[in-house]
Amino acid sequence: xxxxxxxxxxxxxxxxxxxxxxxxxxxxxxxxSLADTKDYGVLRIIVExxxxxxxxxxxxxxxxxxxxxxxxxxxxxxxxxAEILNKLVAEGVIVEYMYAFVEKANEQAQVVLRVRDEEIMxxxxxxxxx
Amino acid sequence: xxxxELLKGLRKTVEQVLKAPYYKKKLAQVDIxxxxxxxxxxxxxxxxxxxKEDLRQNYPFGxxxxxxxxxxxxxxxxxxxxxxxVVGYTRDDIKLWAKIVANGLRRIGVTSNDVVQVAYGYGLFxxxxxxxxxxxxxxxxxxxxxxxxxxxxxMIMRDFGSTVLCCTPSYALYLAESLEEAGISRDELKLRVGxxxxxxxxxxxxxxxxxxxxxxxVDIYGLSEIMGPGVSMECLKGEGLHIDxxxxxxxxxxxxxxxxEGTDGELVLTSxxxxxxxxxxxxxxxxxxxxxxxxxxxxxxxxxxxVSARVDDMLIIRGVNVFPSQVEEAILTxxxxxxxxLIIVDREGNLDSMEVLVELSADSFTDEIRQxxxxxxxxxxxxxxxxxxxxxxxxxxxxxxxxxxxxxxRVIDKRQEKL
Ligand SMILES: [Zn+2]
Numbered sequence: 001x002x003x004x005x006x007x008x009x010x011x012x013x014x015x016x017x018x019x020x021x022x023x024x025x026x027x028x029x030x031x032x033s034l035a036d037t038k039d040y041g042v043l044r045i046i047v048e049x050x051x052x053x054x055x056x057x058x059x060x061x062x063x064x065x066x067x068x069x070x071x072x073x074x075x076x077x078x079x080x081x082a083e084i085l086n087k088l089v090a091e092g093v094i095v096e097y098m099y100a101f102v103e104k105a106n107e108q109a110q111v112v113l114r115v116r117d118e119e120i121m122x123x124x125x126x127x128x129x130x
Numbered sequence: 131x132x133x134x135e136l137l138k139g140l141r142k143t144v145e146q147v148l149k150a151p152y153y154k155k156k157l158a159q160v161d162i163x164x165x166x167x168x169x170x171x172x173x174x175x176x177x178x179x180x181x182k183e184d185l186r187q188n189y190p191f192g193x194x195x196x197x198x199x200x201x202x203x204x205x206x207x208x209x210x211x212x213x214x215x216v217v218g219y220t221r222d223d224i225k226l227w228a229k230i231v232a233n234g235l236r237r238i239g240v241t242s243n244d245v246v247q248v249a250y251g252y253g254l255f256x257x258x259x260x261x262x263x264x265x266x267x268x269x270x271x272x273x274x275x276x277x278x279x280x281x282x283x284x285m286i287m288r289d290f291g292s293t294v295l296c297c298t299p300s301y302a303l304y305l306a307e308s309l310e311e312a313g314i315s316r317d318e319l320k321l322r323v324g325x326x327x328x329x330x331x332x333x334x335x336x337x338x339x340x341x342x343x344x345x346x347x348v349d350i351y352g353l354s355e356i357m358g359p360g361v362s363m364e365c366l367k368g369e370g371l372h373i374d375x376x377x378x379x380x381x382x383x384x385x386x387x388x389x390x391e392g393t394d395g396e397l398v399l400t401s402x403x404x405x406x407x408x409x410x411x412x413x414x415x416x417x418x419x420x421x422x423x424x425x426x427x428x429x430x431x432x433x434x435x436x437v438s439a440r441v442d443d444m445l446i447i448r449g450v451n452v453f454p455s456q457v458e459e460a461i462l463t464x465x466x467x468x469x470x471x472l473i474i475v476d477r478e479g480n481l482d483s484m485e486v487l488v489e490l491s492a493d494s495f496t497d498e499i500r501q502x503x504x505x506x507x508x509x510x511x512x513x514x515x516x517x518x519x520x521x522x523x524x525x526x527x528x529x530x531x532x533x534x535x536x537x538x539x540r541v542i543d544k545r546q547e548k549l
Contacts, residue, residue: 005495009526009527037499037502040526041499042502
């Protein structure tokens with residue numbers, strides 16, 4: 001899955017503006033996470049048709065990048081996330097960052113994972129039958 | 131030019147300036163009353179330097195060396211403070227200037243078949259008309275579009291088939307960016323070479339411009355007090371700006387003493403053969419070095435290094451001398467950012483602070499904060515290496531720093547507001 005990453009030069013101030021632009025474009029944000037420092041931040045979002053949204057945002061002078069991420073379903077029980085992560089780590093997967101969200105339609109808890117090495121992750125997913 | 135010829139030329143200039151009472155008085159102080167008092171170069175070097183302040187004191191026409199009926203044109207440089215400095219040209223001066231500019235253009239291969247888009251300002255500023263007359267002298271087609279109105283610049287560049295672009299380097303970059311935005315591809319343009327000047331720039335900036343516009347970029351130098359653009363200009367070899375033989379250069383250290391060939395210092399210029407507004411040993415405030423020799427392009431004489439800094443642009447931050455061009459060189463060496471920057475100097479308590487805003491380039495944007503921080507840190511380290519001063523780099527979005535249609539504004543010094 002492709003995640004949309006957007007650079008925010010002023011993490012707090014620019015966030016609302018970018019969200020407004022996304023609203024104007026009629027984009028439905030399935031999941032969102034904000035990573036920030038004192039000066040700037042990166043908004044990470046999961047949307048439908050990420051490539052088109054990226055092009056639209058570029059036209060509006062946003063710095064955008066498509067980043068490959070993995071979206072996994074998580075069992076709605078204690079330790080559900082830890083169980084999956086333990087298995088992946090055992091296979092050599094290194095997680096760069098992650099964030100969780102709940103799909104509105106079915107209340108399914110999910111987690112977005114960005115891993116360092118796509119190939120290792122792919123092999124691990126196949127092996128674990130996920 | 132032989133030593134004798136040079137002395138002859140300098141004597142002619144002395145003869146000419148003696149027609150202006152102000153100079154006459156000044157030269158009398160060092161016992162020069164007639165041109166033949168200049169017997170050797172040592173005599174010439176006794177002459178006090180001419181400063182911008184001398185021009186201001188004689189505002190507007192006090193230093194003209196010909197009667198007003200002989201003067202056919204004036205130009206003026208914008209004084210950032212107070213009155214502008216005004217210079218006058220006779221008909222012969224205008225012809226000479228056109229020839230000098232035409233020579234420079236010829237050296238970079240411009241011919242009567244070229245279409246030259248002159249995007250320097252036309253008016254009291256010498257840039258526009260200086261290039262314009264040079265083109266006409268050469269027989270090239272000059273488009274007097276002047277500065278600004280970027281959309282029209284792009285349209286004309288494409289539709290008229292401009293082959294040569296003349297403007298400031300910062301405006302050239304802005305035009306490149308605007309071409310991309312307008313979706314005009316390189317194939318639709320006939321642009322081949324750019325003649326850029328009127329503000330200090332670096333080799334790194336030249337590389338950027340050449341890559342983005344797909345042209346050769348050459349540096350042109352001049353100032354209205356001496357004549358205007360064309361005093362010196364690069365050839366395609368790109369190893370310095372050839373000083374035209376109608377100008378005698380000296381490089382002086384900050385105490386006014388001559389430095390050895392190849393050593394950096396302030397450029398001081400004397401015009402030769404100029405009638406309306408001859409200048410003797412004028413302090414340009416531009417820092418460079420000069421060397422004498424023969425170039426493959428045919429130029430024989432003095433060549434100066436690119437002016438990367440002006441004495442007036444120097445910032446003193448925590449006691450350290452800083453030139454904006456040093457920051458430019460540092461950040462463009464690191465890469466990963468757009469070639470636009472803004473230096474903000476402030477004072478927090480008793481300590482000067484320097485922040486450099488740079489635009490993150492869309493291509494180098496990475497999703498991970500860690501990598502953005504690494505980019506920011508490597509920029510900071512590179513600047514600190516060159517300046518010996520801690521600075522803060524702030525990454526901002528592309529196109530968020532104001533673009534310039536003329537000379538770029540690189541510095542905001544908030545300390546002045548606090549005085
Ligand atoms: Zn040459």
